[in-house]
Amino acid sequence: MRWQGRGGLAAWTLATGMALVGMPAQAQRLGLLEAVQLDGQLVYKLPPGGGKPAPVLREVTGGALYQRLQRESNEGLLRTLLAMDAAAQRTAGVQNIQPTWLLNAEEDGGFARRGFWLRGKGGEQWQAEPYVDLPVDEASVEDGGFEEIFAHELGHVFLRRLLPHLPEGYSRTPHGSPVVTDEATAFDEGFATHMQGLVRRYTHNARLRAFDQGLRWKPLTSLWQSNTDRELRLQGMRQNLFVHAQLPITGTDALRLRRDLSSMFDRSRLKNGNQMLASEGFIATVFYQAQLTGAEGESTLPARYQPLFDALRQLNGQPLKPSTHLLPALVQATPDAALRKSLAHWLVNLSYGATVRPTLSQQVAQLAERGQLGDMEAFVAGLKPLRSELAKLADQAADDPARLTAGLAESIWLLNAASPIEAGKDKLPLTLDLNTAEAEHLRTLPGVGPATAAKLVASREQYGPFRSLVDFCERGELPPGTATLLEQMREAALAAGPYSRE
Template sequence: MRKPWFTCMWLALVSLPAYAGVPAESFQLLEPVHDGAGHALELKAPDGRLVPVARPYHGPLESRVRAVLASGVAEMLPAIDAQVRRVGSHPASCPSLGNGIAIYISDEDGGFARKDLYVERAPGRPAFCQDYFIDITLDRASLEDGLFEEVLAHEYGHVLLRRLLGPVPPTPSRQPHSVFTVTDPVTAFDEGFGIQMQPLAARMTVTPGFRARVEGRSAASAADLWLSRRETWVRETAVPHNDFVFAPAPPGENGDAYARWLAAETSLPADPCHLKSGDQMMASEGVAATFLYRLLDVGADSKAVAHRYAQLVQVLAHVGKWPAQAPLVALVRAWGEVYPGEKDDVTRLFLDVTYGATASMALHDQAEQLSCIGARGALTGFVPALKAYRRALAKLDARVAAGQTALDAALGPSLWLADPDVRIAEQPWSVERKLPLVVDLNTADEPALRLLLGDRLLAAKLARARRQGPFASLDDASRRAALDGDQQALLQHLASLYRALPDFVRR
């Protein structure tokens, strides 16, 4: 049941935390129970899934872990989690752990928000724990360079969303999610929410190694050229600066279609003359992360940040379930419902971050032209263009505030296409291609369309036609791109193949 706005405001105020000393029970540190062969033990949950068996962790790094948990962004999490548990409509049950945040220190590659495990308080007596927990790896290096606290913050973001909105529903896109990629609106919101906590963790850290890494003072290492390390860096730096509203530079024409697609999926947003469309922005976890970071990270005062998160919890509890369309737009609208006095400011922030692209194709194009002029240093053109853009943005803001233009007026429907014979890898570094490529005709870039369609000219025609705005339907795409009968039939066939695919739930 939705609560009146003044009740939500009161709950947010009384939820403000005091951080003096984080009780040990606020974080439940767990480690795997091993079988006789030394493997991490798993048991079947009531629904048949294999889940870990864990016991309390009291290893050699416990005191150092708890020192990290009592500082920086981690220090805020127990109070946030307590509020989430109070107001959320998706309760958990774990008597053996109480209400602390469970951290499972994995033997293997961690970094996941997971649900359900068994907890052994006494050997051989596992108790089922129906709750979310953070699966993470631990060593001295990750404590010293801040990676542990950064991953912890990211994964807790996923825990928060699942407590308030429930399990993430099946999503259409299959490609590896990344701050560089365009996937689908639900995946983008979920991952963007976790990502926005990483620059916050970087700003609030008291860990010297983390601070040195963020400020570029840590020792140079060729290992930093690896994709995942590059991505961590741009999450910390490019997200706050809103770089991901821009498209990546198109890959060269040389190379096979898969190599071009992979290059586009892993490239920095380096083209200042091309903004993502509104639909692409809503499916970009980088854009989602920027908006959420700017919405929630309101200054140096940790209590002000905590208050903002307390407000967010109330807003998400008001939403209550995963929105079917554009969760970012749904969040902005819900914020205005819960906190009417902040409706205009939050809406304006959203329009600022997205350059109005979800509400007006014309303003998107105007911002794109302004960026291109500015990037080339054309001062005589930039100054008048900037003034004109600001006037147009203010006009759009006023129209949205007055209810004359919808915040999502320029978004199109999802037009999903797939071909089970065109397969992609689960991760960029994976050799085997197991998953079908699935694309939305209203968000896919030219390399993705070329890989799916197997036709360079057809991909270019569709990408060019969409520059005038999102397609209303497959028939609209066929008409605007001047497709022949065979090409129209191909789009309809790929849409039917997508509908026949089984549901896909990301880990």
């Protein structure tokens, strides 16, 4: 995930040293790395066996920043995060636990990467380990920004260790907390985001706690998109906002962007099941509730996460594809009965049954509309029977997790080279899934104008997802010949294949 800026928040004072009850006396080691440069240029070498060039790095073992990070590793929440990484390594089958590597990067951003050359006195040794690539300085450690972003990227590292077969998805749209992309991207980013929620709950950092409580608000800064996204991901995750349909930002330009990045939600409308599983915000909500509801304390986190780590490792043994519904697949693969039941219950309840029985989530949307209007009589009358149905559905899904995908459809990916999107410095062709795309995306297709796009979305909401291109064309009453053009776009998407994200 890309992050803007080094410091994010203002400086903060360290919490007093605090031993964690039940934690090992010797904490997992944080290895601080810096890039080796030659004539001002970063040095890269091909890994053993060839492939993409990897950076040459050296370990930092002194200096003020190093000392500060060592204090955090022994006294702060970072100690628990490192213990969780040690548990992830053991679950992945690592015999000799390696340090948790952190590269102090030059460029802004945060990434989870794998593989580097470690330069030492004896030469350069290949390390096939994942590592966090993140700018860090004393100010970012002081203000808690480092702790939160590092936890997010460490979530990616956990997945790289435990779920190396995680597929890549077809969406090329830059991801963000409110953006619907694809299930693989949403699973990866959603898991990482829920780790930020863990930090906000257990941080020792007084300034980060104050920021989380809204006590460090400054005029205008919250209006910048990356700042909006940062706080939306936390508040939206806690409030289950991402289950709701977005309201596009008002305006006539950049329509897709106004839909994708909108932080406004219609509490009386729900996303469909396919959209929810392609939303990193929704995935984060499920992991956050399943893992942190009822958590007894910080020191219990490594043990609490062990069943989930086991489940991720089990999922890694499945034949995963871009079309795999990953969160339901994780529930099915979970060997721990208690965790399997918990995940199934949270998925059904938080989605209001959308992945299992879309007609039930439609009833929830109708109730939500009455609730938003303050219609007490209608709301109370519908509350008890819907709660009962949801509870029954959740119990059935816990007993038979295969039910979790009963309300879903296969993705139908199209590639539209005529509608490029900006992804960082690159321009990429738009890829869209007919079962998650909104009207603003559908309008980019041949033969689909504003009225037809609205009609197709309404049809999908009322009658369920599209089962094929033919179904899509018939329900939209598209002009003759359009099916052929869309089939070409379908073939182009398959030929281009999944998109590899940083």
